[in-house]
Amino acid sequence: MPQGSPTPWSYFLIRLLFKFVLKIFYGTIVVENAEHVPKTGEPCIVCANHSNSLTDALLLVTAIPQRRRNMLRLTAKSTQFGKKTFTSWLIESAGTVPIKRRKDFGDQEVDNSMVMGNLMEALEKGDAVCLFPEGASRYHPSIAPLKTGVARLVSEVLSRNRDNPAFEISILNCSITYMHRQHWRSDVLVTFHPPMRFTPKAHPELLAPVDYTHIRLLTARMHQQISAGTLDSPSWDLVRTSKLAARMYAPLGTRMSLGDYVRVVRTFLDAFKLTVPGTNGEGNTTASGSEGEGEMREEIRELVKLRQDLKSYQDTLSKWGVKDDRIRRPLSRATILRRIPIRLGWSLVLFTLSIPGLLLWLPIVLTTFIGVRNFTKTGPVWDTWDEIAQYKLVYGLISGVCVWLGSMVITFPVAPLTAVVVPAVMWMTLRWMEDAVSAFRAFAALVRLLLVRGRTLREIAEVRRDLYERVMVLARRLGLPEDPETYFAQLGGREKGRVRGSWESRVKYFSIRRRRKRDWNETLRLYDQVDYPED
Template sequence: MPEGTRTSWSYFLIRLLFKFVLKIFYGTIVVENADYVPKTGEPCIVCANHSNSLTDALLLVTAIPRWRRNMLRLTAKSTQFGRKTFTSWLIESAGTVPIKRRKDFGDQVVDNTMVMGHLMDALELGDAVCLFPEGASRFHPSIAPLKTGVARLVSDVLSRNRDNPNFEMSILNCSITYMHRQHWRSDVLVTFHPPMKFTPKNNPEMLTPVDYSAIRMLTARMHQQISSGTLDSPSWDLVRTSKLAARMYAPLGTRMSLGDFVRVTRTFLDAFKLTIMTANGDANGSATNSGSEGEKTEMWVEIEELRKLRQDLKAYQDTLSRWGVKDDRIRRPLSRFSIFRRIFIRLGWTLFLSFISIAGFILWSPIVITTYVAVRNFKRTGPIWDTWDEIAQYKLVYGLISGVCVYFFSMLATLPVAPITAVVVPVIMWMTLRWMEDAVSAFRAVAALARLLLVRNRTLAEIAALRKDLFERVMKLAKRLGLPEDPETYFLESGGREKGRVRGRWESRAKYFSIRRRRKRDWNETLRLYDQVDYPEE
């Protein structure tokens, strides 16, 4: 059995470095089904959706356990190589293989024969190779049609080893879901799927000369598996509406894992997508093109109900956004006295946390300013769909460089006690980050409560009545979709202890002061002064 390429020191260093940086940038990184990753020595192609540029590759490198694979051989567009930049050095040092893309060469014919040869050699050595079958990263809610390169690579490797009928390789599909990919302290879900295994003996249809229909069929299977684990939507509007339906079904404080939240949102999203497939009264669409006339009529009525629910949910979210309040404030209305009391408590908490964070914020300021200026200038270079997928990458790189500079400057400025500074500065910066997250969260609550005071009681009553009707319709839909009837109890019993309401005073205090991470109640939360529920215009 092959042993795989040994881990280089540069790869080990890069993996360690960016595991640290990713944990700083993202609030929680949840990895599901890591046991599905084939062990070192088993040829494997790791494939994932590609929506966040270099950050996607870094996430996969850090998500794959070292006890399963010693390294993941990356690929990147050839234009990233040979440049005098930190990113270019980083890519080359990790043993990344350059791939030429037609779009980078004026749509001219490009030759990747040598590159494919290197990848086949690596697979035969027992390595794991990372490929993004969409072909390019893009800021879009849907997964692009997958290119057939991965399936053709499988065919080529199996054909080269046809004399060894038991030679086995696999495709490990992975779904990456960012709550808000470009925002600081948002959350990420990485879900590995059961690997697709191939051998010359069991898959003769993949041996040359291969029927191209087999290539297309394998590519379609990959697309279905990757899509099933993330929010694959034709529009941002559907993502926004589906998240609202998921929050109404499992309200703020429900103790559920990020994976459960994504799957619930995906369930509503799949239902709402039917209303897009049959838009403009297309009764001959795939959703209504089978069965008797009675079944067609019943299905059409259900789709019309779905469309009306989707439109009403959108209107409700628009209303919440216009007034600047969250659904939870409508679900559990407060008296004026309670609002004033909570504003007073949270405002005091905000000021206290901001005060104790002053020293640490001085250390964070150069990093925040550097990344802000870099990202602001980068956004001006192109449209949203072509630049926003690289925002997280820019923040990670510029944040890392400026953070290292702050760290070493702090030691130089305190040279007599530099060994102490080397330990104290990271601790102060980490605790400051924790305190600022709490301060920002408390400020968001103050702002939301203050906005509630501006809304007339009559208007609140009308919004509450609208929500009551929508909630009943959402729960009716959830039951029809096979979701649990009592989500708060079900997800708590199924192990959802990562977010949500804390039971008991002792557990509350222990979780609140946890050194590992701040206890957030909402998977949608980011380190911003306002609630992030809206997306860029289509």
Template sequence: MPSETPWAYVFIRLLFRFVLKIFYGTIVVEGASNIPKTGQPCIVCANHSNSLTDALMLVTTIPPKQRNFIRLTAKATLFGKRTFTSWLIENAGTVPIARKKDYAAGESVDNTETMDKLKTAVEDGDAICLFPEGLSRYHPSVAPLKSGVARLISEVLTRNRNNPSFEISLQNCSVTYMHREHFRSDVLVTFHPPLTFSPKTHPELLEPVDFNDVRRLTAQMAEQITSGTFDSPSWDLTRVSKLAARMYAPLGTRMTLGDYVRVVRTFIEAFKTAESATIASAAGSDRDEAAHMSDDEKMSAETTELARLREDLRAYQDELARLGIKDDRIRRRPLARRTLLGRMILRLTWAVCLFTLSLPGLLLWTPVFITTVYAVHEFKKTGPIFDTFDEIAQYKLVYGFVSGLCVWFGATALSFPFSLVTFMLVPALMWMTLRWFEDAVSALRAFTALTRLLLVGKTTLRRMHWRRDGLHERVMKLAIETLGLPPDPYQYFLHNGGKEKGRVRGRWEMGSRYFSIKRRRKRDWNESLRLYDVVDYPKEDGQ
């Protein structure tokens, strides 16, 4: 029989569903119907790029009607501490896993008891959650998966080899953060079709097992997980691929977040192929130098063009960053000075109105912002980027939640004898303030962009426009002729895109949904609550 749902797990699910929806602007879930029902032995696996936030994301996005309880795992060093985080994970049925990196050299690490507990839980019909990368890190690529999950499946099948009806499902999941650490950015959670195993259908996984079969299963997991997220060898490649995706499907294309991620990933895979071919060609050229064979003879014309396009896109993005303008502003011909000034006045007026409307609520948000900014600033000092930036979202969630509760209950206590009204009014005011403040920042961001266009001047804008036209033609040729993407992205995604959160059809729905209390509809999946769009990433030492 599957385990009963711990009360702390229900509390965490409800609490952080609320907290995550505040921190992230849009959380889109795909394929939730693929998740095996409660009572079916199941292992849930996902990529791991955002520390404890990844586990919370899975807990809150897996529908309770599909699985009432997911048994989580966490590093053993999080247990036994007098912290809110430690208390939560211990009371939610989480299983501790010891990692060698967390202990002194030569100190033994034994997870035998933990693994036995996980095997028993799966056999009883529970779902357990594992992150086969083994650790979380701030990196653009998915780390090579460890073979532990495949070996666990093999051991469970072997223990039930005499039960012909026993089946275990492997539910792989891809979690894609547009900007994992930024407030009001977006998240895509994709649940892939599960892989099902039984002693009868997969006898090769019964002990004694050939480790090549374990490797093949691990490779199959990696292929499915990486197929739904960005898997880039460098931040630069991610940056260039996002630019190519924006050129192919510019602002105004009504794409779902899932469609956007898949388009960007398509460009990433294409540029990765060109990069690998270039490296291989260079190595071959060194070996065959005596034969006087040039790189062009080693590389196909298509690969050469891909490499050149990537370099040209990088240079173009660098120039945009230097000028402080966006590609979308270059897409159209330069606007007349009178038109720019008129739009600037309109955007600034709208921003001032929304900021004025937000002021009462911003007084409540100010302690929350100050607390989280200070906590994150101090935390960043504790280590290098790759080992700290993956925990920033976690710190913001916890400190923002605690400080928000202090503001809520503090305002309620100070407003006595009207505390009951204040208790209901404060969270409503803070939520609507956040909506107004987002729109105010968006309007101010547009005003800033228009100001920069005015300062850059028509000559430079015209030169950048011609340069973009050439790049756009090459990107469209790559997208349509090589990558097989639709030739008219606007019409294709308008009529074939999913009807899900983060996407609207038509002007009437776009206008009416503005007043929805559930979310703010974004025009650009690259947005966050900042005065600028995030197009660059922090660089690791030596990268």
């Protein structure tokens, strides 16, 4: 039985360091189905969608429980190696394997035979290897067609061990879903799927010489499993519309896990995909006059109309700067006037409490802002935006360590006390700032509501009532629960960042560990993040 490679000390450091940094940057990281991760000593290839550059790899490293795997051997583009940068040191010291990409060498042929040999040897030792079969990180709403490298690697490893009937190798597919990948205090879902297991005896079709059809079929199965666990869309517009439909179906305050929320959005997204030509939808219907096809065309026309109307409704909400929940549950002008000073006052109180800690955070925020701004100037959106979170994490980590060390130098006589107090003050400042920003966001929304004429609000509410009925009809057709607020509340578990009951709500509001959230869409920004880049 293989034992796996020993874990380098730098891997422990990197895992601990970035587990801390990721929990600072992202509000909630929810890991589902960690029990599917094969144990140390079982050869395993971990594959995931790749939309956030190095951050994807760091998430997988921290999401895989150490009690199941001692180490995840990473791969990275070869251009990240050999540089005198902190990022390059991190990558190399963790035992990461460099892979050459044609796009980095002027689209010329590249030789990765030695790399593949090293990966096969690592797998035969019982290691877990991380590969991103899309081939490159990309800032796009859809998952790119997967390359066949993983399937070919499985085939070659099985072929090398064809005489060992006990040899088994797994592909562990994982779906990573960022609510807003580059924004502070956003939420992330990491979902592991049941592993695909292969042995020479049970899968002779993958032994050399192999029919390439089997390689393509395996790659297609991988793509289907990965895309089924995340928001895989042909356009940002569909993601925006599907999230609005999900918010109307399961309104603000519904007690549901992040995984359930993503799956509800995904259900609506799959339906709206039918309206896009070329995705088995409107553009693919035939001219046949059968009754079944006629009903299908009618359903697709209804979906097209619903999608257009939802888009128009979201545009109206964005124009006036109000949330759907304020249209669903309108407030009287007297209530708005009463709440405005309360929200503003509470926001000012929390901002005031945060001032000492903000002085510590200021160098980190400025360093990160300047570094990211300079980086985004180096290339187009599609080539740089997938690395924004990575740069924020690295700049934030380096500047944060400098602030911590600097504060101890300045207060040298009481440096041991400072070493504990400064991180505690910075953490509580972050907590207070989240609540302060949330309160100010609510204050701004109430002010905007005052500026909207009552007649306009009534017209928007009438549009919403019609949309809500149509969304619920679609939800029933898609097999979603009739009463989402009751169903998801009873589904189980205590979800991170969520509260149950009025008493727990009040207590959790002052939680040191994590602020109370009612909306998985929240980030640390003064406005609600509901719009996406132009397609």
